Amino acid sequence: MTLVIGIETSCDETGVAVYDSARGLLAHELYTQAATHADYGGVVPELASRDHVRKLLPLIDRALAAAGCGREQLQGVAYTAGPGLAGALLVGAAVGRALAWALGIPGIGVHHMEGHLQAARLDNEALRTPFLCLLVSGGHTQLVDVRAHGDYRILGESRDDAVGEAFDKTAKLLGLGYPGGAALAELAMQGNPQRFVFPRPMLDRPGLEFSFSGLKTHVRTTLRQCAGSDQDRADIACAFEIAVVETLLGKSQRALQLTGYDTLVIAGGVGANRRLREELDARLAVRVVYPRVEFCTDNGAMIAYAGCLRLAAGQRDTLEIAARPRWPLSELQGFPSVLSPK
Ligand code: KG4
Ligand code: ZN
8 A cells, every 4th residue: 555645624624635655745735714614703514515525626636736646546545534524524535435436446534633643753754652642623632642553542631622622712702713723822922921820720630631611711701801902912812822831731741651651742733833832842851743833733644644554554444435523532443553654
């Protein structure tokens, strides 16, 4: 198994990439629907599905052209099968399955979070299991014990909002559009870190669980208590970001102590956050590995890569077009890694 096309359509990003196990990533294309959903302040599932239908086939053509290969050269198809929005997932799964069937090659449904988790390996060939992974996306906040490839044990997760969701909701309160995580981070750079101190949720309690919904309430209350000037908003954004980063840092430290691992891998959209990266680098004694910023948020490259790993290990899915909007990461089975990452 060498040349695999990866298709990502789980939410509001259409991503396609071509990965070659011998030469590495050959091409990746992304279309973001952010502008489509911005007016609604969140992702509208029906609009997301329709946009995937419109964009996916042209994006596949573009990715193949950029990779310099024809469809007939492909040896495998990987598509996100879950978790995510049902209709959006079905677009990628249907196109992926049809492509595999038409070309007579194997296809596999990839777990979106496994894609995120493996993304760091696209640029870090020396990364070996076991390691600890901090998965921080719009839908998930998890500390994962990666014992072996595909063998994931959740050590702790959020009881309520995911950290990306907390960024987005806070951004909305501060009047920054959707999705607001990156905009909030930018605003926070203008803020005074000393002015407000927000609580670090659950950091004072033992264990590895997270809770971020209270922070949002704290933001709302603080905003009401001041005039809401540009500087007030920047100071609040800064206090929020620091509280989140301190919490993620503290829980990661705890999980590293518990596992004894010497490597922490960051994955998911919030992994693009600069303060998080700087603080983890400065304050953790272990090696911290990040995906390229563009591969933190949703993309096709991570799906092509994770799919390539599983296809190379001999896994295949049946012809059925199946999507699993809810799919716990811990249900995945380990597999032998016969590919060394490029
Ligand atoms: O992994 P992802 O693209 O999608 C999911 O699988 O959910 O993550 C998207 C999340 C959004 O909540 C977005 O606001 C957040 O990642 N995000 C950020 C940054 N860039 C994206 N949050 C904080 N700082 C950033 N620089
Ligand atoms: Zn994602």
